[in-house]
Amino acid sequence: MNTSVMGELPRVEAALRYIEPMSGKPRSLQYVLPPGVLPTTALYQDHMVTIRDVRPVASALSLEREGFQLVTAASSVRDFYDEEAIRARYYGEAVSLLEELTGASRVVVFDHTIRRRIPGATDRTTGIPRQPVPRVHNDYTVKSAPQRVRDLLGEEANDLLRRRFSVINIWRPIRGPIQDAPLAVADAQSVESDDLVATDLIYPDRTGEIYYVKFNPSHRWFYASAMRQDEVMLIKCFDSVDDGRARFVPHSAFVDPTTPAGALPRESIELRTLVFYGE
Numbered sequence: 248m249n250t251s252v253m254g255e256l257p258r259v260e261a262a263l264r265y266i267e268p269m270s271g272k273p274r275s276l277q278y279v280l281p282p283g284v285l286p287t288t289a290l291y292q293d294h295m296v297t298i299r300d301v302r303p304v305a306s307a308l309s310l311e312r313e314g315f316q317l318v319t320a321a322s323s324v325r326d327f328y329d330e331e332a333i334r335a336r337y338y339g340e341a342v343s344l345l346e347e348l349t350g351a352s353r354v355v356v357f358d359h360t361i362r363r364r365i366p367g368a369t370d371r372t373t374g375i376p377r378q379p380v381p382r383v384h385n386d387y388t389v390k391s392a393p394q395r396v397r398d399l400l401g402e403e404a405n406d407l408l409r410r411r412f413s414v415i416n417i418w419r420p421i422r423g424p425i426q427d428a429p430l431a432v433a434d435a436q437s438v439e440s441d442d443l444v445a446t447d448l449i450y451p452d453r454t455g456e457i458y459y460v461k462f463n464p465s466h467r468w469f470y471a472s473a474m475r476q477d478e479v480m481l482i483k484c485f486d487s488v489d490d491g492r493a494r495f496v497p498h499s500a501f502v503d504p505t506t507p508a509g510a511l512p513r514e515s516i517e518l519r520t521l522v523f524y525g526e
Contacts, residue, residue: 313469315435317481399521420515423476
């Protein structure tokens with residue numbers, strides 16, 4: 248994004264939580280823990296950053312350059328807590344949207360997560376929706392993204408992994424406009440490979456891997472103010488091609504200091520997709 252254009256964008260100053268450098272590979276336990284067990288070996292530190300509003304330049308954003316894109320995309324689903332409607336209709340809408348925007352030859356939606364911020368709640372508490380993630384992270388790594396293809400697509404995987412593919416997250420407000428705990432995304436071109444810290448996510452039945460992110464003052468942060476339910480933010484979490492295009496887009500929920508008192512707690516849905524290109 249052009250520096251002079253960036254300088255004209257509306258902005259807020261807010262804290263984002265980055266991982267602190269450490270020896271050894273961090274790990275995070277992704278299940279309900281017994282009393283006294285720490286959920287992670289990582290330590291995090293808040294850093295004040297400038298987060299710019301992309302609304303004035305939304306039409307110029309590119310999944311290939313910045314790695315994120317704000318798109319108007321109304322859905323036929325009215326109740327995003329209706330699992331059947333999400334799988335029967337919303338998944339198909341997501342496939343059509345990504346095929347149109349990326350020219351993909353195949354799109355596979357492989358999971359979704361509903362998030363609703365409940366003040367004081369701990370993520371993964373039994374019976375409570377997932378909470379917004381308040382740490383800078385990227386959902387997939389150079390190791391875990393191809394492994395996800397193998398896990399999901401079995402015998403097809405070896406052939407599919409010979410092509411270019413990406414992992415794209417489709418993030419939508421369930422109830423808008425979003426004022427509480429909005430989503431910040433980093434320009435992929437401002438992120439160095441050394442900023443990304445591979446971290447084990449340990450589930451009861453498997454171990455995944457995610458990138459948490461070390462602070463770098465060169466990171467360029469953006470958000471879309473007051474996102475509506477008919478809008479989505481597309482976030483490229485992985486690209487198998489390493490040729491200068493966007494590959495990883497760190498992102499995080501943040502506390503917007505301009506949020507009005509009494510704003511409704513954030514509610515959102517995110518779909519994760521595998522996007523394959525070419526024949």
